[in-house]
Amino acid sequence: MALEIERKFLVTGNGWRAGARTRTIAQAYLTPPGPTSVRVRIQDGRATLTIKGESRGAVRDEFEYPLPLEDAEAMMTLCQRPPIRKTRHEIVHAGKLWQVDVFEGPLAGLIMAEVELLRADEAVSLPDWVGREVTDDRRYRNSSLIASGLAGLDLDATACVPA
Numbered sequence: 495m496a497l498e499i500e501r502k503f504l505v506t507g508n509g510w511r512a513g514a515r516t517r518t519i520a521q522a523y524l525t526p527p528g529p530t531s532v533r534v535r536i537q538d539g540r541a542t543l544t545i546k547g548e549s550r551g552a553v554r555d556e557f558e559y560p561l562p563l564e565d566a567e568a569m570m571t572l573c574q575r576p577p578i579r580k581t582r583h584e585i586v587h588a589g590k591l592w593q594v595d596v597f598e599g600p601l602a603g604l605i606m607a608e609v610e611l612l613r614a615d616e617a618v619s620l621p622d623w624v625g626r627e628v629t630d631d632r633r634y635r636n637s638s639l640i641a642s643g644l645a646g647l648d649l650d651a652t653a654c655v656p657a
Contacts (some may be wrong), residue, residue, distance in 0.1 A: 498546065498556035499614055501629045504649065505605040509623040510594050514583035519595075522570045522577040523637050531637040534561070534569045537582075541566030546637075552629050553614050575640050588619035600643050606634065626650070 521535040529548035535541065541563045547555030561569075570577055579598040584591060590609050597604040607624055628634040633647055 496556050496558070497553055499553050499611045499616075500608050501552050501611065501618065501627060502606055502608045502634060503620075503627050503629075504625040505594055505607050505623055506625040507623050510583065510585050510592070510607070510621065514585045514594065517582045517584070519580050519582055520570070520577040521636065522573040522575070523640055524569065524573060525637075526574075527635075527638045527641045531635075533637070534566050534573070536563065536566050536570075539563065543569075549630075549632075551614060552611070578636055578640050585621075587621045590618060592621065597639075601639055604639070604644060604647075604649060 517538050519535060519537045521533055524532040524534065531544075531546045533544045533546070535544065541561040543559045543561050543566075545557045576599075578601065580595045580601070581598070583594040583596065585594065586592070590611075592607050592609050594605065594607045597606075606628070607621075609618055611618060632638055633642065
């Protein structure tokens with residue numbers, strides 16, 4: 495069993511853009527929003543099926559499998575909602591890979607950063623462009639965003655910024 499341990503933040507400013515590697519992503523969910531999710535993702539011409547379990551803080555079970563691209567495209571047509579489209583920018587800060595997602599379409603205006611950790615209690619150096627942490631707020635999960643959009647979200651990344 496694989497574990498995903500990640501923290502998620504809203505982003506402030508553009509300091510993260512310099513030197514970032516960029517990827518395009520489309521992803522859709524085969525399950526309704528809830529504690530578990532089944533996701534189909536196409537990223538740079540490659541496809542995966544990912545199953546995520548219920549979160550326990552920043553930790554959740556995650557299983558990921560490669561898919562033929564044609565199968566992934568067909569699976570996306572089975573989803574009740576259109577896919578999320580975003581551009582992912584990858585930046586290394588203090589030895590950790592940060593992924594900054596710039597959302598498109600109905601989610602335009604939302605920019606989030608996430609960092610994967612080895613342990614839930616691992617200390618992480620936060621870049622100056624990281625704002626409010628949203629790890630424990632289910633509304634900021636992609637599986638929730640696809641259903642609810644930006645309605646009811648506070649996109650002010652500077653509110654309650656970690657010290």
